[in-house]
Amino acid sequence: MNIDADSRGADRLQEGKVHSMKLRDLAGDQFPELEAQLEGPAGLLDISGLSSDSRHVAPGNAFIAVAGTKADGAGFIVDAAGRGAAVVIASQPVDASIPVLAVKEPRRFLSIAAARFYGRQPDTMVAVTGTAGKTSVASFTRQIWAHAGHAAAMIGTTGVVSPTRNEYGALTTPDPVSLHKLLAELADEGVTHASMEASSHGLDQSRLDGVKLAAAAFTNLGRDHMDYHPTVEAYMAAKMRLFDRLLPKGAPAVIFADDAWSAQAVKAAADAGHDVRTVGRKGDYLTLKRVEHFRHKQTAEIHIGDEIFEVDIPLAGDFQVANTLVAAGLAMSTGVEPKAAMAALEKLVGASGRLELVGHTKDGALAYVDYAHKPDALENVLNSVRPFTTGRVIVVFGCGGDRDRGKRPIMGEIACRLADVVIVTDDNPRSEEPAAIRAEIMAAAPCASEIADRATAIREAVAMLKSGDTLIVAGKGHEEGQTIGAVTLPFSDHAEVRKALEELKS
Ligand SMILES: CC(=O)N[C@H]1[C@@H](OP(=O)(O)OP(=O)(O)OC[C@H]2O[C@@H](n3ccc(=O)[nH]c3=O)[C@H](O)[C@@H]2O)O[C@H](CO)[C@@H](O)[C@@H]1O[C@H](C)C(=O)N[C@@H](C)C(=O)N[C@H](CCC(=O)O)C(=O)O
Ligand SMILES: Nc1ncnc2c1ncn2[C@@H]1O[C@H](COP(=O)(O)OP(=O)(O)OP(=O)(O)O)[C@@H](O)[C@H]1O
Ligand SMILES: N[C@H](CCC[C@H](N)C(=O)O)C(=O)O
């Protein structure tokens, strides 16, 4: 059976390379404004691929001109034509040396056409949105499916994981062309179930519009990406696109019930005609009755209908219970039996760099790496370790450059309020002046000390650990680099924490 699947996959990939489609087949019937335009000769053009970046156009491609944050693709039509584009799809008719077809939403066209061009995706796809927890939920959902015997994959911030891959990725939600190429490859490799993260950028830019979703989920909403979305309401509206535009009517919408924005998410999903399934303490699909926190695990009592499960979740952090419930909700909504889902929760492995225990001192002080790079996440992670910390909570963190400046003082205030020792350091300053970023955090963190170099900050924090203390190195999680200016130097919080712990022992 494997041999068959493999050889089919190979054929298909081979086919992909020489593949072409008539423009009218690529467009399908979702763009009424294109119908008349496709009846002409343009509809019969053979299209060899799609690109929204003129620099990547190959002969015979359709160039989709989209308006971006920095430029408007319509300004690159001449460039695309020069590289052999067969046709342009844009928001307005433009005079050009090749046919230009106008659609209302070029980004949506790009996604739908990419889905049709690559043709296949895993049979059961789910997507999760929310400010925090997406990567964890996508990973846990994949793991629950895998325990239930399905060939499962996940796509998100940490990359792609499938039975045959573990690849680092650049974006949380890939651009539509890479996404559908990847989905077709996964389907050809035999993957039947895939979970993906729906970032607010991805939703806003219609990157997921071609994905056929069986279910979707919402975790929570907090402050994030205020450099991109004009208001928090606009940010929430982008997230709710998952329910009101993408999820087919009547499909399960799994919603975490205990967040301040839960009611609004429930309303959006119900208004869109979905089968709303809430999870959490206030949840009715999966109801959390009780949690006991231990150092490296938590025991949760979960009610599903009339059944009661007592589950040992091998992860630290209250928020991880929320994430496991959302993941179990998605897995059960796509056919996993409750008993199998609950059994799988006992085997979960945390996503890399999400409150991940990297090591401990000889006195047993714990050192964690975590990806909290936004206010709510920092608040959650610091609160999460307090119950099992008998000594001090020590945190090392910074804020990224060229990103939302407003979060800097907010995170500074949270750190001083919830930790006993705070060290402010650099986290991808990018094109900004690192000292200026730190100063904006420090302005609201009078308790903090400042150590610019992240490796030094980590070494000093590890050196001060005493029995009962907990160290959180926050903000970079799984990342493998530190971006200063335009250069990314290799850097890993995991490696630096390990090195510092080793130095202590020697
Ligand atoms: C802000 C943002 O989301 N930008 C994304 C967006 O680019 P853009 O539309 O802003 O591009 P632009 O530079 O204004 O150019 C407009 C158009 O002209 C085209 N162009 C440009 C130059 C040229 O010579 N020829 C040409 O055709 C561009 O390809 C583009 O299509 O569309 C591009 C194609 O899909 C993405 O690669 C790009 O992601 C950039 C790299 C990025 O950093 N995005 C981050 C912020 C992001 O999306 N993050 C989220 C959330 C992360 C999380 O919190 O988890 C994610 O999903 O990863
Ligand atoms: N359910 C949750 N509630 C609050 N904070 C959480 C939750 N889940 C995770 N976190 C915090 O957010 C960090 C990132 O978690 P995760 O990667 O799962 O979320 P994400 O939504 O994918 O984030 P990103 O948008 O940055 O990719 C964790 O390291 C933790 O600090
Ligand atoms: N997806 C997020 C990750 C931020 C992680 C943090 N380490 C930083 O660089 O700010 C972003 O690109 O805004």
Ligand SMILES: [Mg+2]
């Ligand atoms: Mg993520």
